Amino acid sequence: MVSDRGQVHTLEAIVAGLLLTSSIVFALQMTAVTPLSASTSSQHIENQQEASAAGVLAMAARNDSLRETVLYWNSTESRFHGATVNGFYTRKLPTDLGRKLQQTFGDRGIAYNVYVAYYKSGRPQRKPILYRGEPTDNAVSAGKTVVIANDTRLLTENMTRGSRVNSSNFYADKNGDGPVFDVVRVEVVVWRI
Structure with a gap:
């Protein structure tokens, strides 16, 4: 009696090899990543x-327009000068920082928000300075700190130069007993429209 087991095993090996090769080819076609693919x-x-x-x-920190933006605060209305009743700008930021952001991102289909982070009553807060909408999932951010000394004056x-900054006329509180009133962080969030 002659056995066909050897032929069956050979046929199984060939079919398994073909299945393995075709699945690898299929996987490579489905997951091809090139420098121009969407993710990269x-x-x-x-x-x-x-x-x-x-x-x-x-650049804004170097030419002091970052500090200028942070201090452009209307203490009687508790919002930035010329801002909406919500306390922030919605179209453009009327400082040099706003002009630089508009030059950099304005005509390129890129939206951006500007926030200031600070402490109030010992709790971290984040206030929009310029708000143009909810960022998308692909938004990125960059930030820079600004040191505000006790003798700093708000801008009219x-x-x-206007009145001296203090806890009753400014959005941030005095932080400690030293020469520094507070350290705030300006954050720009950018995303494609």
């Missing part, structure tokens, strides 16, 4: 946006 190009664009926002903030609507 999207990440590249987000990295560029984050670097641009960080660059604008660094025409950008001149």
Whole structure:
């Protein structure tokens, strides 16, 4: 009696090899990642946006327009000068930081929000300075800190020095007994429209 087991095992091995090869080919076709595929190009664009926002903030810190934006506070109305009744701007930020952000992102289909983070009554707070909507999932952010000394003065609507900053006329509280009133952080959140 002659056995066909050897032929069956050979046939099984060939079929298994074909299945394995075809599944590998199928998987490679479905998961091809190139430099121009959506995931990597999207990440590249987000990295560029984050670097641009960080660059604008660094330039604003250097020329003191970051501090100017933080101190452009109307203490009698408890909101930024010329802001909406909600306390923030919705179209443009009327400081040099706002002009730089508009030049960098305005005509490129990129939206951005600007926030200031600070402490009030010992609790961290985050207030919008410029709010243009809810960021998408691909939003990126960059931030820069601003030190506010005790002798710092708020800015008036025409950008001149006004009253001295204190806990009753400013959104942030005095932080400790030293020469520093508070340290706030300005954050820019950027996303594609």
